Amino acid sequence: MHLIIIRPHNLVVVDTDALNFDLSDLTPDNLYALQWDDSSGHTEYTGQENETISTLPDWATDVVNKHRELLQKQRASERLLAVSRIILSNGQARKDRVTKQIRARAKQEQQTINQFVREQMT
Numbered sequence: 001m002h003l004i005i006i007r008p009h010n011l012v013v014v015d016t017d018a019l020n021f022d023l024s025d026l027t028p029d030n031l032y033a034l035q036w037d038d039s040s041g042h043t044e045y046t047g048q049e050n051e052t053i054s055t056l057p058d059w060a061t062d063v064v065n066k067h068r069e070l071l072q073k074q075r076a077s078e079r080l081l082a083v084s085r086i087i088l089s090n091g092q093a094r095k096d097r098v099t100k101q102i103r104a105r106a107k108q109e110q111q112t113i114n115q116f117v118r119e120q121m122t
Helices: 058-121
Strands: 002-006 011-014 017-020 031-037 040-045 051-053
Touching (some): 011 058, 017 058
Antiparallel strands (some): 002 011, 002 031, 011 017, 040 051
16 A cells, blocks of 8 residues: 655545545644555654654555545535436437327317318318
């Protein structure tokens, strides 16, 4: 897993999925950033030297879990929106078909009336 956390920007990137959410309750106050690449990384704290790490801190695991939860909700919302668009477009297509049928019937009825009137006049 590749992980980037930038606290001042409320930015979390897990692999290729970036999200912004409030990190103030999930990360240390003096954290600037964390970068992780599969099995190692480093943390950057304000006013301190960068620290190389070989295990993810517990708070970083909490951030990843929150990221996954929010990403799952976002994707579910996107799927729902896509389905809603399909339903609405199908509804519009049905409305267009019915309107076309009604106009065709009205035209046929008008032609029948016109034919009847012509026959009565002769």
